[in-house]
Amino acid sequence: MPIPKGPGVQRSVSPLQPSSHRLVNVIIDGNAVSVPEGTLVVEAAKALGTSVPVYCYHPKMDPVGLCRICLVEIEKMPKLQIACSTRVSEGMVVHTMSERVAEARRGVLEFLLLNHPLDCPICDKGGECDLQDFTMSYGPGASRLNEPKLHKPKAVDLGPTIVLDEERCILCRRCTRFDAEIAQERNLVVVERGHRSLIGTENGGAYTSYFSGNTTEICPVGALTSKPYRFRSRPWDLGHTDSICNQCPVGCNFRIDTRFGRIMRTFTRENTSVDDGWICDRGRYTFNYLYQPSRLRQPLVRRGGEFVAASFDEAIAASAGPLAAAAQTGRVGVIGGGRLSDEEAFSLQRFARQVLHTNNIDHRAGAQRLASPARYQARLEDLDDASLILIFGALTPEQAPILDLRLRRAVARRHAKLLFVGPYRPWFAVPCNYIEYTPGAIGDLMNQLSDVVHHGREEKGDGFVSEIANELVGAEKIIAIHNGRDADAAGALDRLMDTLHQYDHPVGILVVGSQANSRGAEAAGCIPNLSPAYIPVDDPGMTTHQMLTAAAEGKLDALFIAGANPALTYPDGLLVRRALDSVPFLAVAEQLMTETAAVADVVFAASSFAEKSGHLTNLEGRRQAFKAAVEPPVGVFSDLQIFSALASALGREGVIAADADAAFAQLRAAEDLIRRARGGQTSLPRPQTDDVSDLHSGDAVDATHHTLAIIPVPRLYGGGGAAAYDPGVAPMRPEPFAVIHPDDAVRLGLDSGDRVQLSGRGGSIEVEAKIADQAPPGVALVLADMPQAPVNRLLDASGFGSATAQKLRAEERLRGELGSSSVAVGDGYAAAGAGV
Ligand code: SF4
Ligand code: SF4
Ligand code: FES
Incomplete structure (x- = not known):
């Protein structure tokens, strides 16, 4: 059941949305339309089915008015105006196709094409390129430039999945604004000035966002292309099939593009309620495993x-x-x-x-x-206007990236507070308050919070429990996200939400688990x-x-x-x-x-997801259909x-x-x-779970004997499923590592980059040590589900464990490598968009 909205809470999150609900009457190209006051002219034209050409404007981002292709004529205004930044007012009369407008567009296109290489025949974007299309529709037939064109590098390696053609870039800054406004990562930037301006990274390194593939879609020209798709097909040769990503429980909608019965690429298929028009790179690039030798082809x-x-x-x-x-x-x-x-x-x-x-x-x-809350099921859209987002143990950037984009927007642009309760310091792209809590005690914390909220609304006590309770009581709308691992904590969370709901707080719960369905x-x-x-x-x-x-x-x-x-x-x-x-x-x-x-x-x-039809139910309980794209x-x-x-x-x-x-x-x-x-029963019965005390092996952690508690952590491109065998994501796939606290590193004689052997109840694994205080003292955060270093050898059924840690000397490492039967999964890098 969607969450009722609290008083004074607005759903709108975009600055592009109209500022009021009062309708105004506008005439565009002789056609009358009523739209909310403050609507952008470009959007009002859309409502009439009139398409105003745009390059820098994107409906999900703030308008910047850079390219001027959207110039329109507005009566009573002496100069042409840009439709992407001008808002309608009562009685406005707009002309989008007058001779003045056509001449201005011709001028803008001539300017954009001055140094453009015009290599459409070998450009991946050819056939779906706005520069090509608008030039055909509105541009000049020939260039007046007699001088040689300015040449720039043609195939700049921007990151593991993206190639930049600097000659083709029209500097619309959609890509950099996506990185700053949508992903909130601020690494992709315009470097240099004037005609030397280029797209690059702030840190001078690779562009390694989990969302990088979206920039190749929103780039209006062929400047940003994706490595897995480069030179594979022309757009008019592709067949399209509507599908649903099955790489995580968000269930983003996308399209599978095929040629000769083989998948060439995937492409966003906007569902505002689920993905808001974006997909992450794991979802985008994980399909090449279908064509690898490791694919099973017969019983x-x-x-x-x-x-x-x-x-x-x-x-x-x-x-x-x-x-x-x-x-x-x-x-x-x-x-x-x-x-x-x-x-x-x-x-x-x-x-x-x-x-x-x-x-x-x-x-x-x-x-x-x-996989579900018993009550108070939230929708993904509920994150948009949440004022407090409470996360219990789920690492949303790694487990549900497109959900994390909504969360980033809520925190960065709507000033929602983010509070993470868990056994280690998490990595989020936006500011997050962190409360260290051992997993088994989170249920107790929630019960205490229920008590304080219930009994202490007038007399608020001391201590951080009261502080969190105060935050809860003061919040307009609360969304809790948990990882579904601890059934007791889930029960306590239900009770806490019940208590808050009694006091008229809109509340909701999302369970972010590990498997897509x-x-x-x-x-x-x-x-x-x-x-x-x-x-x-x-x-x-x-x-x-x-x-x-x-x-x-x-x-x-x-x-x-x-x-x-x-x-x-x-x-x-x-x-x-x-x-x-x-x-x-x-x-x-x-x-x-x-x-x-x-x-x-x-x-x-x-068969794989692309070879069959069916439905998937995402983490909000939304059932979505997908179709077979290939045999x-x-x-x-x-x-x-x-x-x-x-x-x-x-x-x-x-x-x-x-x-x-x-x-x-x-x-x-x-x-x-x-x-x-x-009948009308609304609360879902709980799935049967094992008694937690039966699951603990009782292995003790003894800090004096080189022993560390082991907590597995998820990583977007980690895991032993399809992504482990997919060359499309191989460049982003991390090598197994363990994050160890600096104090433990001193005690164990470890430096960052050392190889360390962790030995526990089910055997040993070998990982790279990363020294950082994201791991609490006495704890190793170990990458989960890696075939080369299966951390479950060290864990008991509770999901936690302990291991002795031993630094490997060079000859031991060599011996291990020679005797290793590990799967080759590419070079990998450690920290795409993350803190470790
Ligand atoms: S690379 Fe593409 S999206 Fe980025 S500024 Fe250039 S043209 Fe625009
Ligand atoms: S967020 Fe999840 S469902 Fe969406 S594209 Fe990424 S892996 Fe797929
Ligand atoms: S689309 Fe309006 S100025 Fe670029």
Whole structure:
């Protein structure tokens, strides 16, 4: 339910929005229109379907009036005016196509083209370039310049994904304003002066923003082009398919552009409520993994200890017997759903419940326990006018970048306060207050806050709890963001929000998790105690942790894992290894040969997001459709086809739909039935979670013996999923590292850049040391889910752990490198847009 707005809270965040709601009457090119007073002339013209040419103007950014291409004639004004910065008033009469205007445009275009190289035939932008298009529509047919043109560098390496052609740049400054106003990073700038002016970086280094690809789209000419797309296709050769990004739970809308059945690029597809017209670089560039050798292209069956290629039918036959036998005894489990579509997640739980007759089904293959708030679900747009944003443990720049753009705007332009509560100092692009809190104590903090807010509204006590409570009580609208890892904290947050809501504060909660469709999988019933639409089941099954424990103890005969890689992502790596080694039969459906697939008995090659249709549910509970853009390789089948064929082989033909439309109809029918049964109940039941005390291994941290507490931290291009194998994001992918506090560095004899071996309960990993006080004393912040250095070896199921730290000498490093079987994932750099 969207959050009601508080008194005096305005939704508008853009300076471009009209200043009042009073309508004024304007005549543009003889046509009358009524628009809110203060509307820009260029926008009023749009309302009539009249397009005024623009270069520097962009509807998401402040107008700057640099290029003058938008000159229009306004009656009673002696000079031509720029439509992008002039606001309408009552009775204004505007001419956008008069001879005076046409002459001015010709002049502006002649000036812009003076030194322009006119290399349209080899320019990536050719065919979708505003300079080309406006010159054809309004420009002079020939240049009057007889002197040689000024030449500048043609292929300047601006950063890992962007090339700048300095000759083509018209200095509209859309790119630099995007970096300053939208991303709030202020690294991309105009350097030099006059005709020497160029686009460069403030720090003289590479342009490494997580949002850099957007500049190639908004650049009106071919000055900024993206490396993965350069010289790959012409715009008129591309087919377009509407899709949804599946790289994080924000669910940005984008378009997949294809040529000859292959993806060439992705492009924004504005949905103001979700992405506001932007996508991050991970979402933009993660598709080349589909064409890498690591992509699974046919089923594999293990024979004599080795994988052999098999037909789809052979793989189904090899799986049906062990799964049927395990189902007979109830010693079977199913893990997956968070990376699948809604239809597939629904069908996977149906496969577990109706074919294998078990409630042992869980989508949680990592540390996240919950994907939705029980009440007070916020929308992404609610961040726009929030006055206080409270973050509990979620690192939004890394886990939900486009959500983070909204947050940056709210803080930088609407003066929202940002407060992070968590176990380490976070990195945000905007000012953030930080309260260090151990993860297990956050629930207690929230309970204390509830008490103080409830009892102490008149007599506010001392201490920082009272200070935060005062902030809460004084806030006009509060949005809390948490990472869904701690079920107790989530319950306490619900109570805190209840308390605030009682005092008429608009409040809302967003859960930022690790998998793109955790929310959809939770709602579809990939939870042991909940069937679709959050209806409790009579006899709850086992959670992921319980299934893995049962498998490790020899109490499970078969596991089926679809679209999940617990060997890398589940916190207790030791437990996963024991479970996967012990379970007599393991079948995996995957796109890539992951750590989990590598130890399976049968591996099905599954289709990717671009090769199938369906729906994804984002973190605000918004269900969005995506369509297949390309065909999967022969031998690759959709997860639905795999589940359906397995069901048929187990004697339940027709129970699982093999195509997305039919599966979606089944899902909708189940939801409707259940919605009616639930009546007006608004609070969602909680998914079953494990007792936290069972999850802690009890490993102690002893600072005197080179031991550090281990906290895994997410990184946008980290992770063991598709991005690990994608050459498109390889230049941005970090090498594994650990951030260690300067005091610990002295104690351990470490310098930044040293290689350090961390050894814990499940083995050792080797990482680079970075010395910074973002890590509290006694703690190592270790990059999560890296195939070359799986931090889950050091963690228990609570998601935290401890390890001894030892500096590696040169010969030990060399030995490790020679003996290493790590995956090559590119050079990497450590800190794109981040503080470490
Ligand atoms: S690089 Fe493109 S967006 Fe940036 S100033 Fe030049 S023309 Fe404008
Ligand atoms: S923010 Fe998330 S959903 Fe949006 S483009 Fe980036 S990875 Fe994809
Ligand atoms: S678009 Fe109006 S001055 Fe550039």
